[in-house]
Each structure stands twice: as C-alpha cells, then as structure tokens.
Amino acid sequence: MSTSDDPTxxxxxxxxxxxxxxxxxxxxxxxxxxxxxxRDPQAAITIGLLAAIxxxxxxxxxxxxxxPNDADLSMVNAPVGTSGYLLGGDESGxxxxxxLLHSINTAAISALIGTTVALIVGVxxxxxxxxxxxxxxxxxxxxxxxxxxxxxxxxxxxLMPVTGGDYRAxxxxxxxxxxxxxxxxxxxxxxxxxxxxxxxxxxxSGLGNVRILGRHVLSIVRGPIIIAAAFMAGSAIxxxxxxxxxxxxxxxxxxxxxxxxxxFRNLYVAPAQFLWPSLxxxxxxxxxxxxxxxLRDTLEGSKPKAKKVGAGQRVVADVERDGPTDPDALxxxxxxxxxxxxxxxxxxxxxxxxxxxxxxxxVLGLVGESGSGKTQTAFSTLGVxxxxxxxxxxxxxxxxxxxxGLDDTSMAALRGSAxxxxxxxxxxxxxxxxxxxxxLVEGLRAATSMPRKDAKARVIALLDRCGIVDPQRxxxxxxxxxxxxxxxxxxxxxxxxxxxxxxxxDEPTTALDxxxxxxxxxxxxxLQHELGMAVLLVTHNFGVVxxxxxxxxxxxxxxxxxxxxxxxxxxxxxxxxxxxxxxxxLDEDAxxxxxxxxxxxxxS
Amino acid sequence: MSLLELEDxxxxxxxxxxxxxxxxxxxxxxxxxxxxxTVGLVGESGSGKTTIGRAVLxxxxxxxxxxxxxxxxxxGLHGxxxxxxxxxxxxxxxxxxxxxxxxxxxGDILAEPLVVHGATSRDxxxxxxxxxxxxxxxxxxxxxxxxxxxxxxRQRVAIARAxxxxxxxxxxxxxxxxxxxxxxxxxLDLFVDIQRETGVSYLFVSHDLGVVRHISHRVxxxxxxxxxxxxxxxxxxxTPEHPYTQRLLLAAPVADPARQRxxxxxxKRLLAAHA
Numbered sequence: 001m002s003t004s005d006d007p008t009x010x011x012x013x014x015x016x017x018x019x020x021x022x023x024x025x026x027x028x029x030x031x032x033x034x035x036x037x038x039r040d041p042q043a044a045i046t047i048g049l050l051a052a053i054x055x056x057x058x059x060x061x062x063x064x065x066x067x068p069n070d071a072d073l074s075m076v077n078a079p080v081g082t083s084g085y086l087l088g089g090d091e092s093g094x095x096x097x098x099x100l101l102h103s104i105n106t107a108a109i110s111a112l113i114g115t116t117v118a119l120i121v122g123v124x125x126x127x128x129x130x131x132x133x134x135x136x137x138x139x140x141x142x143x144x145x146x147x148x149x150x151x152x153x154x155x156x157x158x159l160m161p162v163t164g165g166d167y168r169a170x171x172x173x174x175x176x177x178x179x180x181x182x183x184x185x186x187x188x189x190x191x192x193x194x195x196x197x198x199x200x201x202x203x204x205s206g207l208g209n210v211r212i213l214g215r216h217v218l219s220i221v222r223g224p225i226i227i228a229a230a231f232m233a234g235s236a237i238x239x240x241x242x243x244x245x246x247x248x249x250x251x252x253x254x255x256x257x258x259x260x261x262x263x264f265r266n267l268y269v270a271p272a273q274f275l276w277p278s279l280x281x282x283x284x285x286x287x288x289x290x291x292x293x294x295l296r297d298t299l300e301g302s303k304p305k306a307k308k309v310g311a312g313q314r315v316v317a318d319v320e321r322d323g324p325t326d327p328d329a330l331x332x333x334x335x336x337x338x339x340x341x342x343x344x345x346x347x348x349x350x351x352x353x354x355x356x357x358x359x360x361x362x363v364l365g366l367v368g369e370s371g372s373g374k375t376q377t378a379f380s381t382l383g384v385x386x387x388x389x390x391x392x393x394x395x396x397x398x399x400x401x402x403x404x405g406l407d408d409t410s411m412a413a414l415r416g417s418a419x420x421x422x423x424x425x426x427x428x429x430x431x432x433x434x435x436x437x438x439x440l441v442e443g444l445r446a447a448t449s450m451p452r453k454d455a456k457a458r459v460i461a462l463l464d465r466c467g468i469v470d471p472q473r474x475x476x477x478x479x480x481x482x483x484x485x486x487x488x489x490x491x492x493x494x495x496x497x498x499x500x501x502x503x504x505x506d507e508p509t510t511a512l513d514x515x516x517x518x519x520x521x522x523x524x525x526x527l528q529h530e531l532g533m534a535v536l537l538v539t540h541n542f543g544v545v546x547x548x549x550x551x552x553x554x555x556x557x558x559x560x561x562x563x564x565x566x567x568x569x570x571x572x573x574x575x576x577x578x579x580x581x582x583x584x585x586l587d588e589d590a591x592x593x594x595x596x597x598x599x600x601x602x603x604s
Numbered sequence: 605m606s607l608l609e610l611e612d613x614x615x616x617x618x619x620x621x622x623x624x625x626x627x628x629x630x631x632x633x634x635x636x637x638x639x640x641x642t643v644g645l646v647g648e649s650g651s652g653k654t655t656i657g658r659a660v661l662x663x664x665x666x667x668x669x670x671x672x673x674x675x676x677x678x679x680g681l682h683g684x685x686x687x688x689x690x691x692x693x694x695x696x697x698x699x700x701x702x703x704x705x706x707x708x709x710x711g712d713i714l715a716e717p718l719v720v721h722g723a724t725s726r727d728x729x730x731x732x733x734x735x736x737x738x739x740x741x742x743x744x745x746x747x748x749x750x751x752x753x754x755x756x757x758r759q760r761v762a763i764a765r766a767x768x769x770x771x772x773x774x775x776x777x778x779x780x781x782x783x784x785x786x787x788x789x790x791x792l793d794l795f796v797d798i799q800r801e802t803g804v805s806y807l808f809v810s811h812d813l814g815v816v817r818h819i820s821h822r823v824x825x826x827x828x829x830x831x832x833x834x835x836x837x838x839x840x841x842x843t844p845e846h847p848y849t850q851r852l853l854l855a856a857p858v859a860d861p862a863r864q865r866x867x868x869x870x871x872k873r874l875l876a877a878h879a
Contacts, residue, residue: 196702197698197699198704198705201697202716203663204695205765206688206721207716207720219707219708220705369784370784513811514648515648515855516648518855541857542859543856543859543864546858546859547857547868567862581786582859584788585785586814587814591818591841591842592837595821596638596639597641597799597802
C-alpha cells in the first residue's frame with residue numbers, strides 16, 4: 001500500500017481515489033523497467049559514462065602504450081604532451097596515461113569483488129534472517145551487528161599481513177564489511193513481504209521455503225538491492241583508492257589512490273599529475289552515486305513533486321459566483337465535474353454533471369460501488385481533493401456561499417466548524433503519538449478559540465455524550481489503547497464538537513464490526529436529531545442507508561443515476577442500475593437449500 | 605467420517621515483551637466439515653475465526669487439540685509431509701489485491717502449484733486454460749498481470765489457483781468482503797457452482813451473516829475464541845438460540861427502511877432486556 005504524503009490528504013486518507021487513478025494508469029506500468037531507466041536522462045548519462053570508462057579499461061592491454069610499471073628515467077616528471085607520454089611521466093618516469101588506463105581495471109575489479117561479496121552475504125543473510133523464525137532472526141541479527149561494529153578501514157589495514165597486500169583479498173574482506181547495509185535493506189523488505197497473502201498462498205500451494213524465497217520474496221526486493229549495489233560499487237572503489245593513497249598494500253598495483261598519492265608528493269613540481277587520477281576517480285564515483293539516485297527515482301518512483309501549498313483545489317472552469325441561490329438548501333452542488341490526469345495527460349473525468357441538494361437537518365445517502373465517484377464528490381465539498389485532481393466545472397454552494405475557488409485558509413475555517421468529517425478508518429485518522437484528548441482539544445480550539453480548560457471540559461462532556469464509558473480515561477489514552485469502535489466514537493465527538501451544520505461521513509462504519517456499526521449508527525442518528533445537522537453519508541451499504549437516510553442519491557461511473565426519498569427508492573427503484581444493486585443484496589430470506597454436493601471422482 | 609474434524613482446538617500467540625504470557629485466542633473449538641459441504645464460520649473481529657482457517661492451512665501452529673483431515677492427524681505435520689497436503693487443502697484469501705504476486709502473470713501464478721507437484725509445463729498450461737474457463741475468465745488473461753484486473757476478477761484468479769490441484773477442502777477467508785455488492789453476488793454464485801461440479805468442501809469464514817447464509821449448509825458462530833452456536837444455516841441465521849447470535853443477527857441492517865426500523869426497535873428491546 002502506498003501512503004500519500006500529500007499535505008491535503010494527511011488527515012483524509014483517499015482510499016477510493018487510488019482505485020480511480022490506477023484504473024487508467026495500467027499502460028504506463030507495462031513499460032519494461034529498463035526502458036524507464038534509460039528514459040531518465042540522469043541514468044542514461046551516468047550509464048553511458050561508466051560504460052565508456054570501463055570499456056576503455058577492458059581494452060587497456062590493446063591501447064595502453066606502456067605497462068603500468070615500466071619506468072624510464074628520462075621521463076621523470078615529463079610534461080603533458082611528450083611524445084609517447086600523452087599525459088606526461090610521473091616521479092618514477094612511468095607513463096601517466098597508461099597507468100590511468102590500468103587503474104580503471106583495478107577500480108572495476110575492486111567494485112566487482114566488494115559488491116559481489118556484499119550482495120551474496122547480505123542478501124542471503126537478509127532473506128534468511130527476515131523469513132525464518134525468531135531464533136534464526138536473532139542469530140543473523142547478532143552476526144551482522146557484530147560485523148557492523150568492526151572499524152572498517154582500520155580492520156583492512158590490520159589484516160594486511162593476512163591478505164598479503166593483495167587488493168583483491170582486501171576487497172573480499174571489505175565486501176563483508178559492506179554486507180550489513182544490504183542485510184538491513186533485504187531483511188526489512190522481507191519482513192514486510194513475508195506476511196503478504198500471496199506468500200501465504202504459496203505456502204499453502206506446497207512450495208518449499210527456498211522456492212518461495214527465490215520466486216516470491218526476492219522478486220519483490222530486487223529493486224532496492226540494485227540501487228544499493230550502485231552505491232556500494234562507488235564505496236568499494238573509494239576505499240580501495242583510499243588505502244592505496246595511504247600506501248597500504250602492494251605498490252605494484254596501478255590504482256587511482258597510488259597515482260593521487262604520487263601526484264600529491266609532486267604537487268609543487270608537476271601539479272597536473274595530481275589532476276588526472278583525481279578527475280577520473282571523481283567521475284566514476286560520482287557517476288555511480290548519481291546512477292544510484294536515478295535508479296531509486298525510476299524504480300521506486302520517489303521523485304517528489306513540487307506542490308502549491310494553501311492554494312486550495314484546482315478549478316479550471318469559470319465559477320458563477322452570483323448564480324441563483326436556493327434559500328431552503330444548506331448545500332447545493334450543481335453540475336460538478338472532477339477529473340484526474342490520465343496516462344497520456346488528457347483529463348479523465350471521474351465525476352460528471354453531479355447535482356445534489358441537501359436541506360438543513362437532512363440525511364442524504366450517497367450510494368455507489370467503488371470507483372463511482374461518491375467519495376470524490378464528498379471530498380470536493382470538504383475541499384480536500386488531492387492536488388492532481390482538477391474540478392472541471394460546476395458549483396458547490398454551502399449556506400449561500402460558493403466553495404469552489406476558495407483557498408485553503410478560507411476552506412480550513414469552514415472545515416471543523418461548519419462542515420465536519422468522519423472518515424472510514426478511524427485508527428489512521430488519529431495521530432498515534434498524541435493522546436486522544438489533546439488531539440480533540442487542539443481541533444476544538446482551532447475551530448472556536450475556546451480557553452484550554454473549557455475546551456477540555458467540553459471534550460470530556462462530548463466523549464461522555466458519544467457513549468464512551470470512562471471519558472477521562474479515554475481522554476488520557478493513546479490511540480493504540482482504544483478499540484476501532486471507540487476510535488470512531490472519539491472522531492464523531494471531535495466532528496460534532498463545534499456543532500457543525502453539515503457532517504460528511506465517508507463509509508463511517510465499513511471498517512467496524514456489525515454490532516459496533518449498529519451502535520455507531522444509533523449514535524449518529526441521535527446526534528443528528530439533537531444538533532439538527534445535515535448529514536452527507538457516503539456508503540456502499542444499502543442496509544446502512546435504510547437505517548439512517550431520509551434521501552438517497554445513487555452514483556454510477558461518476559454520474560448520479562437516481563435521486564429521491566429513501567422509501568421511494570427502496571420501494572420502487574426507477575433506474576435499472578439501482579434495481580440491479582438492490583437485487584444483488586443477499587437478503588434475509590435467501591438461505592441455501594440444496595444439500596451438500598455429491599463427491600465426484602475423489603476417493604477418500 | 606467427516607472430511608475435516610477439529611477437536612478442542614486451541615491456539616495461543618506469544619505475548620509482547622520478554623517472557624510475556626501467551627495469549628490464547630481459541631479456547632477449544634470443535635467443528636467438522638463433511639464432504640461436499642459448506643460450513644460457515646461467523647464472528648466479529650478478534651473472535652478467532654481467521655485463526656481457525658489458518659490453523660487448518662498449517663500457517664498457525666495449534667497449542668492444543670487436534671485437526672484431522674480425512675482421518676489423518678495434520679496439526680503437527682511439517683515440511684514435506686505438510687506440503688503433501690497442498691493438493692487436498694487450498695485457500696482463497698480476503699484481499700484479492702495482496703493475495704496475488706504483483707510481478708507474476710496470471711498464467712505463472714496458476715501454473716506454479718501444478719509445476720511444483722510435478723506437472724509438465726505443457727500440461728500445466730492446458731490445465732490453466734480450463735481453470736480460467738471454469739472461473740469465467742477470458743483465455744487471454746494468461747499473459748496478463750494481476751493489476752490489469754478488477755477486484756472481482758482477481759478473486760476469480762485466486763479461486764482458480766485454489767482449484768488448480770483439485771483439492772477436497774478450500775478454506776475461504778472472507779473471500780467476498782472486499783468486493784462490490786454486485787460482484788459479491790456473482791462470486792458467491794461461482795463458489796456454489798464449483799461446489800456442485802467438483803464436490804469440494806468449503807470452510808467459509810466471514811463476518812457477514814448475509815454472505816454466510818447464502819452459501820452455507822451449516823453455520824458455526826464464534827465469539828471471543830469460543831464456539832457459541834452451531835447448527836444448520838436456516839436455523840442459526842433466522843432463529844438463533846444464543847444471545848450473541850441474536851444480537852449479531854439484529855445488528856445487521858436490512859435494505860428496507862420500514863423493516864430496518866422494526867429491527868432496530870427489536871434490537872433495542874433485546875439489549876434493554878439483557879442490560
């Protein structure tokens with residue numbers, strides 16, 4: 001599940017929006033991953049650079065004019081452009097150009113060994129540590145934690161007598177030191193994936209653990225692993241060069257570090273010697289890091305988009321501010337259209353020409369199946385449509401005032417005071433790190449600027465009114481300490497705290513048990529009578545509608561197909577779609593009557 | 605002899621924290637499912653109904669009692685022996701969005717259990733085609749990815765996967781509660797049709813009495829880890845004996861304003877009487 005960081009949707013989770021958007025986005029997701037990567041300019045350029053550099057490295061034996069350690073005393077510190085010595089000679093009279101080419105291979109081999117070892121150790125450890133039982137988890141966790149505590153570069157230097165100064169052996173050890181990073185990534189991903197239902201389904205299908213890990217778990221976690229590999233390759237090259245710069249290990253091996261070190265010693269005699277290896281090393285490591293970033297953006301789609309904050313919902317149509325007003329209606333929605341950008345950028349209308357009107361104290365049920373646009377209609381009235389949504393036309397008039405085109409500040413003043421909201425998932429609408437009471441007091445004070453003490457007393461009275469047995473205890477509780485039904489009561493208390501004229505409830509009982517649902521509906525009905533507020537109830541459940549609504553509007557594919565009094569629509573639905581929906585209800589009289597099926601062809 | 609027999613099944617989960625006490629979620633449940641029969645398991649969240657299904661599937665280890673399938677004790681089976689049961693006991697999960705691997709095609713998802721049990725890839729392919737046909741999906745679904753399908757279609761894929769090895773028992777864990785109303789009815793009909801064709805048994809877990817009534821021959825009501833009432837579907841879902849079942853029945857709203865008003869009053873009377 002993707003969680004949206006959109007500021008406008010933080011308090012209001014847009015479950016059904018996801019459905020609307022992804023319905024049209026299939027084609028873009030079918031593009032192969034590599035194509036998406038290549039299309040990203042940053043990835044394309046860095047991949048091109050790295051490929052060119054390492055290709056040259058591979059061709060070194062053919063194109064390098066000298067061996068890496070061929071010294072010619074007459075060429076000591078030869079200037080750039082000397083014949084046969086393109087970039088000149090170093091302090092020992094070796095050809096800098098040839099040494100550069102050979103160094104590329106050293107870097108490539110370092111990256112290859114370091115990354116491969118880290119991947120093998122880290123991925124295996126992560127899969128095993130994340131998937132199997134607690135004892136295995138503890139063992140791998142301890143092992144990798146121990147690896148992490150080892151001081152990296154220092155250890156590599158200390159181990160020089162063991163590795164014999166061979167940079168390949170050093171990189172092999174360094175791979176183990178890199179492994180905990182990969183282990184952490186893989187383990188956390190596996191912990192997330194292993195409880196997915198399709199992994200359970202695979203287990204039930206009789207697949208062995210190895211096959212499940214390879215086929216169902218690894219395929220999901222490979223994206224982040226590829227990204228991490230790019231960063232690790234850069235880090236392996238940097239460490240190898242660093243060690244060579246310090247003069248640790250064999251001096252025979254041409255490497256960027258050794259060359260930089262030599263250039264460093266000659267800085268005052270021939271400053272250019274220092275430049276070439278630094279430049280190439282810089283280009284390689286920077287390319288790897290930038291490539292890693294580009295891969296992350298394309299594979300994980302985490303490129304943050306700039307957003308206008310506080311501008312309110314986007315409206316592209318001219319809103320008629322002085323249209324006819326209906327003095328009897330509290331909320332009048334006329335000809336409302338809402339669109340989302342489709343795959344090719346063309347707007348995809350999810351709500352078309354919706355007309356609704358709600359009198360004060362009226363309870364209207366907005367009914368429809370998923371993707372019918374019912375939640376979108378409700379959200380546009382609250383002014384909390386996601387930023388990619390565009391209102392293409394119409395008008396939403398609340399208490400004689402046009403809501404479309406209002407900025408966020410003016411909408412925020414209305415929300416919580418005149419228009420209140422109850423969400424579908426009570427738990428995700430309470431901040432887990434604050435006490436329930438303080439969240440309600442904060443909301444109440446934002447809407448009414450009441451003194452803190454009065455606000456607290458009022459909240460406790462409201463909690464009591466909303467059927468919470470020990471209001472003081474709930475007031476002091478954290479959200480995780482209360483049940484889902486209780487959390488919904490808390491949110492209802494918060495919603496009615498400022499005596500709103502309109503309450504918008506989006507599937508307020510869908511996530512609750514049926515006995516709790518009945519209690520919450522009783523509470524809503526009582527509060528509605530008591531406060532005389534209008535209620536716009538978005539739901540897919542006709543039972544809930546029959547229980548509480550005076551009027552019903554049925555939505556299908558973004559349009560309202562039928563609208564009328566509840567008794568009429570339940571009694572004599574006019575539209576075919578309404579009849580189909582009502583016909584699909586599994587009513588009380590339909591009990592299965594046929595006897596258990598005879599077993600065919602299965603011997604037992 | 606029943607196909608599936610649960611006797612005094614107990615399950616407990618480790619509590620939070622070091623050496624914490626175990627929390628028992630099933631306090632000795634006895635239940636049986638016959639050949640070709642659907643047993644509906646109703647309860648609210650936290651009642652343990654899903655845990656029973658997971659224990660039968662071997663995804664949760666019981667802390668006591670026994671689970672017998674075709675007269676064989678299966679609660680302690682591990683590894684290869686347990687995997688051998690895969691062709692007899694299958695599952696359809698609630699959420700069709702997370703129960704299919706998003707990176708595999710429908711064909712691969714359906715063929716995998718067949719290939720694991722030794723089918724050649726050509727046999728698997730033709731079996732997949734007939735499965736798709738059986739659950740009413742088009743043949744070209746085979747090369748498409750789960751995200752190209754709606755919730756109801758994905759649930760059909762999940763049903764096809766469960767049918768693939770020709771099981772005798774399918775544990776259905778809220779298989780229609782994530783679906784739209786009109787889709788729900790069609791998927792339930794599919795379940796009934798398949799049962800008539802193949803004689804498979806269902807252990808059908810749901811919180812929705814309407815759904816359970818529609819598909820079950822017998823119904824068991826679970827409340828906080830205890831079985832409070834068992835009986836044939838018509839009796840349990842219309843004239844229940846246990847007060848909890850009565851409460852459950854009266855709490856489910858009906859799609860008729862006048863009848864719902866009566867039902868509401870009746871529920872309030874019942875609650876007042878028990879208060």
